[in-house]
Amino acid sequence: MPIDLNTLIEHDASDECPVCRAQNLVDLALLPAVAAWEMRSELPHLSIALIGAAGLLSALLEEGVPRDDVEATLSRLLDDYEQQIAENEVMGGPPQGTA
Ligand SMILES: [Zn+2]
Numbered sequence: 489m490p491i492d493l494n495t496l497i498e499h500d501a502s503d504e505c506p507v508c509r510a511q512n513l514v515d516l517a518l519l520p521a522v523a524a525w526e527m528r529s530e531l532p533h534l535s536i537a538l539i540g541a542a543g544l545l546s547a548l549l550e551e552g553v554p555r556d557d558v559e560a561t562l563s564r565l566l567d568d569y570e571q572q573i574a575e576n577e578v579m580g581g582p583p584q585g586t587a
Contacts, residue, residue, distance in 0.1 A: 491553050493561040
């Protein structure tokens with residue numbers, strides 16, 4: 489069965505929204521771990537973040553998802569993140585250690 493990327497990124501209205509839960513995991517666990525790996529491995533800042541993101545996305549390609557679909561979906565997600573970043577700047581910086 490082909491993977492429908494749209495279903496993976498559609499927020500639902502629940503408190504247990506899978507998209508929000510995934511974003512929280514990335515923000516609270518994955519990004520800090522990646523930053524630590526970069527520092528510990530003496531790799532350039534954000535190198536694993538960028539290459540890791542591409543590597544994770546390659547799993548979609550291996551599942552047979554067309555690259556155009558991956559790129560279009562990624563673009564939508566980045567739009568969301570850009571909006572979030574802009575909102576955080578208006579609020580006076582990123583949230584501090586909220587869980
Ligand atoms: Zn959500």
